[in-house]
Amino acid sequence: xxxxxxxxxxxxxxxxxxxxxxIPRSGRDFASNDYLGLAGDPxxxxxxxxxxxxxxxxxxxGSRLLRGNAPEHEGLETKAADFxxxxxxxxxxxxxxxxxxxxxxxxxxxxxxxxxELIHASAHDGIRMSKAQxxxxxxxxxxxxxxxxxxxxxxxxxxxxxIAVETxxxxxxxxxxxxxxxxxxxxxxGMLLLDEAHGTxxxxxxxxxxxxxxxxxxxxxxxxxxxxxxGAEGALICGPRIHIDYLINRARAFIFSTAPSPLMAVAASxxxxxxxxxxxxxxxxxxxxxxxxxxxxxPLGLPSPRSQIVPVILGxxxxxxxxxxxxxQAGFDVRGIRPPTxxxxxxxxxxxxxxxxxxxxxxxxxxxLRKAMA
Numbered sequence: 001x002x003x004x005x006x007x008x009x010x011x012x013x014x015x016x017x018x019x020x021x022x023i024p025r026s027g028r029d030f031a032s033n034d035y036l037g038l039a040g041d042p043x044x045x046x047x048x049x050x051x052x053x054x055x056x057x058x059x060x061x062g063s064r065l066l067r068g069n070a071p072e073h074e075g076l077e078t079k080a081a082d083f084x085x086x087x088x089x090x091x092x093x094x095x096x097x098x099x100x101x102x103x104x105x106x107x108x109x110x111x112x113x114x115x116x117e118l119i120h121a122s123a124h125d126g127i128r129m130s131k132a133q134x135x136x137x138x139x140x141x142x143x144x145x146x147x148x149x150x151x152x153x154x155x156x157x158x159x160x161x162x163i164a165v166e167t168x169x170x171x172x173x174x175x176x177x178x179x180x181x182x183x184x185x186x187x188x189x190g191m192l193l194l195d196e197a198h199g200t201x202x203x204x205x206x207x208x209x210x211x212x213x214x215x216x217x218x219x220x221x222x223x224x225x226x227x228x229x230x231g232a233e234g235a236l237i238c239g240p241r242i243h244i245d246y247l248i249n250r251a252r253a254f255i256f257s258t259a260p261s262p263l264m265a266v267a268a269s270x271x272x273x274x275x276x277x278x279x280x281x282x283x284x285x286x287x288x289x290x291x292x293x294x295x296x297x298x299p300l301g302l303p304s305p306r307s308q309i310v311p312v313i314l315g316x317x318x319x320x321x322x323x324x325x326x327x328x329q330a331g332f333d334v335r336g337i338r339p340p341t342x343x344x345x346x347x348x349x350x351x352x353x354x355x356x357x358x359x360x361x362x363x364x365x366x367x368x369l370r371k372a373m374a
Contacts, residue, residue: 017318017347018338027333029356030365033170035202035308036281037355038231038274047270048263056266060259065248068259076265076272080236083272084208084222085215088244090237091268092253093260095197095225096122098235100129101251102193102223103164106243107132110159112152114145116176118169120195121341132162139169142180149188161190167210168198171342171350173309175199175210182214192220200275201229202282202308207275226264230271233264281355288353288362295366296351300373310351312369320347326372332365 013019025031038044051072052058062068073091080089092098103126107113111132115123118139127134135152138144149161163185165176178194185192196209204212207229214220221239226232237247247254285308293304300312314320317338324336327349338347349369353362 027331031333033228035229044270051266064259070262072262072265084238086238087241095235100126101253104129105251113162115164164193166195173307197225200224226268232267291362308353312349330368
């Protein structure tokens, strides 16, 4: 009897083509976020093996504020602050925890969060836990951000403005207008919260992300995940020391979480070295993007991709999953993305370009995709 409401909801999801299932990884990788192919990198693996050899434990044993704070965590944070050119950094379990901590803690009662409408689900969850008011701007439209701020001020809002965006959107592959948003934040004495999850390692000098041009600004906080292009696990919150200290003292998502493995701190530290010297890998990824423009986008009448994320929007949930299944049967790991992950009516194939495939694989995927859609 108690299972009945869950069974009905699952059946409803299945009838609409929205039921999620865990499936094994197989086929050529066009689904992961391992953009530079570093998840299996031998240099990073050797750094972890060396750490195990000198006695670094697998588990942290507790939260960072108890006995879980290892030298490897602190070493990574010092290195990350230097690498991303900020005053301080904080290592957390993953990007979801990072956004939960940021949004639920830093904006105060009486403040206003102005977030892009397509910002990640983890930011939405953090915003729901915040004491600040929140509004959502039209995607990548700076004027929409400005209008919402002015309307709030006219209604008597006096607190701080927090502008929140992803630098590179994970489902659309487009980039936020960071320079214009930085000017807007400066105009209103506001803060910028920038989620660099899909930009870190791939863009910017030394792979420092799309926000690298904002180095040194006192009103910028960035979140760099370690489990995508860096090939490791965890996330780094980088920003002014005062904000990092406040998170350590007030962010429940940090305080009450078991610390990440010290070995993951070692892996992330090695990954920073790898991405800093990975201009050749970034060049190879750029070549794959050009190949995708010719083999995938042009035949379908789509614009050339600006990043390693290539969305093919089909609209209908069931058709999207059918095309994805056909590609998987043909040996290509391409996943269908449906609401609520993306807005209603925009179900899509999310083609992720990684260095786990080559140029011939991209050409073959283009052919298979046209066949599956026909």
